[in-house]
Amino acid sequence: MPAPDRLRQIPSITSLLARGEIRSLLARYPRAVVLGAMRRLLDVYRGEALREKGSGRSREEWTSLLLSALPDAITADEGGSLRKVINATGIVVHTNLGRAPLPGDAIRAIVDVASGYSNLEFDLTGGTRSRRLAHVEEALLELTGAESVHVVNNNAAAVFLCLAALAKGRDVIVSRGELVEIGGSFRIPEILAASGANLVEVGTTNRTRQADYERAAGPSTALLLKVHRSNFHVTGFTGEVQTADLVVLGEKLGIPVMEDLGSGAVFDFGAAGIPGTPTVKQALGRGPGIVTVSGDKLLGGPQAGIIAGRKDLVEPLKTHPLSRALRLDKLCLAALAATLRLYADERRATACVPVLGMILEGEGITRARARKLIARVRREQARSAISDGASPAEHRPASGIARPEGGGLKMQVERSFSSPGGGAMPEIEIPTACVALSHVRVRVEELDAMLRSGKPPVVGRISKGRLLLDMRTVRDEELPGLAAAVVTAARSRTTGND
Template sequence: MRQKNELLRAIPSVDRLLQHSDLKSWKEKNKKVTEVIRKVLDNTRSNILSQELELNEEIIDEEIIIKKVIKKLRDKSEPKLKQVINATGVVLHTNLGRAVLSEEAQQAVARVANNYSNLEFNLESGKRGSRYSHVEELLCELTGAESALVVNNNASAVLLVLTALAKGKQVVVSRGQLIEIGGSFRIPEIMEQSQAELVEVGTTNKTYSSDYERAIGEETGLLLKVHTSNYVIKGFTKETTNEELVDLGQKYNLPVVEDLGSGFLVDLDRLRIRASEIEPTVQSCVSSGVDVVTFSGDKLLGGPQAGIIVGRESYISKIKKCPLTRAVRIDKFTVAALEATLRSYYFGNEIEEIPTLRMLSSKQEEIHRRSEKVIAKLKSQLDSDIEIELHSGNSQVGGGALPTTDLPTANISIKASRINSKQLMDRMRDGKPSVIARIENERVLLDLRTVFPNQEESLISAIVGILRGK
């Protein structure tokens, strides 16, 4: 076994590696080849110098080094943000990007990406316009609100509203609504960031109108209601209604703000969903008299990531003038995608055109039929020792929406003797395309509710390739 110094001297040079035939095509299309080679060689030297055990001669093998270089070049040449097949059955999968845009929204984004646009230019007057004007009228017509504003996500929307309307003042909120959303993002911390003072009232399970009223004083800035969209409290409970809060707000001349979180624009009945919890629509909140309502664009709405604020003109106007508004404003792609999404609602085509709503409303029988066809194709290409079965199951809404509501579905279950379920999942995830599924009872489960029909052949090819060892 060679000593460290010998191995260091035997490392192939950059010039020598550049002449390798396997790098010829890479040199023609990638100007970073020399830089990548140097990084791989530097890493090789570091490994030799830090190695305490016996050093393996393979560490300086030219072919092995070339493979490492090509792998790094390939990794750098491919996008990190990749398309995946979501076979989990979770419709609004936060880790997989939540709502998928409709075709209309995709086309709208492409149009503004490929051309200049009138983002902040009024074509009628020839003067500067507002980027919010492209969606404000649609939002007002759809929700019944007097005015609207859109920022980059709902957390920003809540922070902006609190900053604009209650900075340095007290905000009264029920103790049972001090929620935490993904990433340990908590309402009390948002309140602190906005420089508003949190005043908790009631108990975890019961809060009355009188609890809010006792907390109102000269320093009170607003009354806040937070919809518990990612959990449900059942049993011995009492929640103050919107109408009761609105009466208090009017009595003491205080704005009432409700953070809906997800934000539905359609009734669950239209989607054929039987929810075990209440999911109010934005329209119902506005009509109840709530002054300001905030909700997400990329959850139940089925659009791009955005924080939507609707409500009374007097309050929205004040929010628009807040300096923080510019820091959290939306870009042209969000404007384009959101406008197209809202237009689907306006013309009554939302369930047919918006993928999120289409997936939520898919019937179990339809998913069952699709799954049977996929199973037949899998079995025709795989050995008989691989168990592929169809079972009834439940999909999930995801995205912190309707947490206890299950969507009846059909699951394709796969079990192979030569590879365990975790290994199969790992290889599916590392494939091209990457397939994300889930494991239950030592079987890999595929739920076609969240797999688009045009992805089925790719899904089949990926699984067959893995189980055949290709």
């Protein structure tokens, strides 16, 4: 069937409004909400119709599909656009999926502080005003080994504040190989320009030497800046100046070194067999005057920009006008304080900070979770089949891993690799176990779209014609919801086709 004819099979808004099912929904929900959900579903269906081959669905099939999906689409709209999703991508710190999931202690701290008043800037002992960052300073000083610390609302803000306070109107020397964009149009040259500092580029994209920095330095130089490259690395004919060597040069020239660690960490992943990211304490041990890190990446806490370093460099930041504009709100502060307390005991941190647990989890545990998911999906299918009137024997799982299940769904456990994410360790791959999904009659892209639009939404990754659900980033308590979502997606996409 030609594409225009396939599109004509999709029902119009007018024809749908005449149906009793739609009138019933209009009696329960605002008209604008129902119409908005209908339009969004129809837009999705038009895209699917254009991609279909062969005769495509009939008008009755499209109508049935919309009527079954519309109630969930309406309630999803009522719940708002920002919602919890199941991350089955295998990317632990997924920047598009909210970065680090918070520890339970941090969530409880947020609820406690948000549910009433708090001593945010009040000294309960003396009955006088206090500083909000007093709630996290002691823990940060202990974990980083710094002389002084400061916290703002994200790492980009931390970098911006340091440049504005320490280098406005003066030169900042950066290697061309570190003039990066790390996502969301955050580009180091633009941040430098906005802060009022002058960018001085040295070296080349692939090679920069210590002599390049030395030749560029002069009386107007305020900082030597070292930038973590985030989510890529350069190999081959390359060379860069290590932080410790840059510090030696800085001491010779009387110029402080600033290092943007990006993700950063306070847990020693290297000691756990995962190299590539120094702790903040290790980074400061190399001698830079000031470092900045994110709170919601490898630290596993809320969004925050942590600044640590020498007292003479960090203290002026606290009284800079930008500090108030960029300050941490009380909810993030409560979550950060609770997260930092967990790090007082490393064993407790690895057990309670989700990011640490997911990165460090053994492949065997991940594989066992994959098997549990398949078993749950099979049970859900059998339950659905019985409710539809089928014999349980028709859906009883047989031995083997890749046979078609009820409705044509195929599942198998497959070895793959997860990523720490967050631009933290771009070269590190962590062995993992995925549940590979495919369907005998449904394109994998359609299965993926149905899972993303489900309740709860599920985000996986497509590889070699299968949809992979990486179990490293799926929690045990999410398995029931994930299994139900898989069964619902497989059934929805075959409605009218079996």
